[in-house]
Amino acid sequence: MTTNERYRVRVTKDHLVFSAAHFITFNGTVCERLHGHNWRVAVEVAGSLDENSYVFDFIALRDETQKLVNQLDHRVLLPTQHPLITVIANDVEVEARFEQRRWVFPREDCILLPVANTTAELIARWLAIQLKEVFAQHPGGRTLERLQVEVEENFGQWAICEMDLAC
Secondary structure, three states: OOOOOOEEEEEOOOOOEEEEEEOOEEOOOEEOOOEEEEEEEEEEEEEOOOOOOOOOOHHHHHHHHHHHHHHHOOEEEEEOOOOOEEEEEOOOEEEEEEOOEEEEEEHHHEEEEOOOOOOHHHHHHHHHHHHHHHHHHOHHHHHEEEEEEEEEEEOOEEEEEEEEOOO
16 A cells, blocks of 8 residues: 555445434524424545554444434434523423524423534534544544544535544
């Protein structure tokens, strides 16, 4: 192998999908209606080859991504760092407020994401951060250099988060 070779592996499967509701704000004070999507996820990692001639084990990458996707499936995605949306949770329910609007959901139906807005871009970033933590603990993660997470919100509409890995 030469020093200019680069290797990547990518997983995207029919089961790396989640159905979830969300709403976002944009242009300052515009807040969408609550609505849902059938989101799809793809993950790609790049790095040098390990002793098995792997960048990273496909099955491990798929399984770790699946665990995260399962957390989001059939949930309402709510941002906890939004400057104008207030999210208050207890053991029973979650209340979200934006200006005069108010939503109340059963606690088990929600996932509170540490993001400013539940855009596809920031969901991709959240997934990437979670995977980065997994790689730091995984023996195969030490040779990884780059991570790319793609989230498809609607057919043909992808948001992509790329980040360097320093595991």
